[in-house]
Amino acid sequence: MQDEDIHAGPARPPGFRRTVPPGDTLERDVCGHCGFVDYRNPKVIVGSVVRAAGLVLLCRRAIEPRRGFWTLPAGYLELGETAEDGARREAREEANADIRLRGLLAVYSIPRIGQVQLIYRAALAGGVAPGPESLEVALLRPDEIPWRDLAFPSVAWALRQDAEVEAGRASGPFGNPDGETGDRFAPGASGL
Amino acid sequence: MQDEDIHAGPARPPGFRRTVPPGDTLERDVCGHCGFVDYRNPKVIVGSVVRAAGLVLLCRRAIEPRRGFWTLPAGYLELGETAEDGARREAREEANADIRLRGLLAVYSIPRIGQVQLIYRAALAGGVAPGPESLEVALLRPDEIPWRDLAFPSVAWALRQDAEVEAGRASGPFGNPDGETGDRFAPGASGL
Numbered sequence A, B: 001m002q003d004e005d006i007h008a009g010p011a012r013p014p015g016f017r018r019t020v021p022p023g024d025t026l027e028r029d030v031c032g033h034c035g036f037v038d039y040r041n042p043k044v045i046v047g048s049v050v051r052a053a054g055l056v057l058l059c060r061r062a063i064e065p066r067r068g069f070w071t072l073p074a075g076y077l078e079l080g081e082t083a084e085d086g087a088r089r090e091a092r093e094e095a096n097a098d099i100r101l102r103g104l105l106a107v108y109s110i111p112r113i114g115q116v117q118l119i120y121r122a123a124l125a126g127g128v129a130p131g132p133e134s135l136e137v138a139l140l141r142p143d144e145i146p147w148r149d150l151a152f153p154s155v156a157w158a159l160r161q162d163a164e165v166e167a168g169r170a171s172g173p174f175g176n177p178d179g180e181t182g183d184r185f186a187p188g189a190s191g192l
Helices: A083-095 A153-166 B083-095 B153-166
Strands: A016-019 A028-031 A043-052 A055-061 A074-076 A098-110 A115-125 A134-140 B016-019 B028-031 B043-052 B055-061 B074-076 B098-110 B115-125 B134-140
Touching: A043 A083, A043 A098, A043 A153, A055 A083, A074 A083, A083 A098, A083 A115, A083 A134, A083 B098, A098 A153, A098 B083, A098 B098, A115 A153, A115 B115, B043 B083, B043 B098, B043 B153, B055 B083, B074 B083, B083 B098, B083 B115, B083 B134, B098 B153, B115 B153
Parallel strands: A043 A115, B043 B115
Antiparallel strands: A016 A028, A043 A055, A043 A074, A055 A134, A098 A115, B016 B028, B043 B055, B043 B074, B055 B134, B098 B115
């Protein structure tokens, strides 16, 4: 859910200069020939906490970063799809899971890597099997969740907040836990 | 809130070809020289429905598209900021308004223009005055909202859904109203 910024690309294309475009307030890379403004903005991650009969779906990553660690089915929203469709697609791609969305669990901001994460609550319909980006997928009891082997801080946030909703102690939607920025993976600091 | 996609840029830079990068599932523009993948993803709009003593804040747009029409304080989330900070910044920029966020009202997807909109509920602290992108700003009673002169469909969605929350009839967060894609501005079709 917090891949390295593979979208950042080259620092500045040749012929571009750093300047504030007309009517704008921030510096951007602007082409000195045609005036094209190379806007860069945060990207949207869509994912879900998928439950079936008290079990929760986790996927063990087959790709870097954090290969071998456990994550939620989640990934980049694509052009032309809705957030909900994107969350369903990611569950299909990473776990061959058909899911029914049950509402928005959380919106997280990870400013250092330019991400906004939209995490839904979902129910599983049918079985699961690893997709190409997963080494394995598992339906786990709450006491089986591998807290020390989760791939990213926001995976832990979502699992904890979803458990609060399941227990009837909160309804969400949640944001980042107080003071957490998702900057680094520090299971100890997250109280895990 | 639904600017034309000024970020789309040139169709395909010279030297790039359309192909599926290794490990990916969709075609992207890939540089034939260095392998750089020009990922394009939806952008995040952040904004708020700002209330003060039963009045709601609207801004009349000084810029295209929809110059002269009324909108919520909202705009593109920038790299390095959280969604909440972005919503506060937009209220400051467009209406010189200091706001206190009161929770997430809605997440809208407008797939045709590649937008995800995060709209918060907010309370106004202090006064308002038009920023450079606003011809005027106004604090309006519910019966004064210019439904036929709203800039974008999602402005109407947010105002209606916020009124539901204010009336205690719903708590949100909401998504797009049923069947609405935000594709076109059709006040009649929206039941306004």
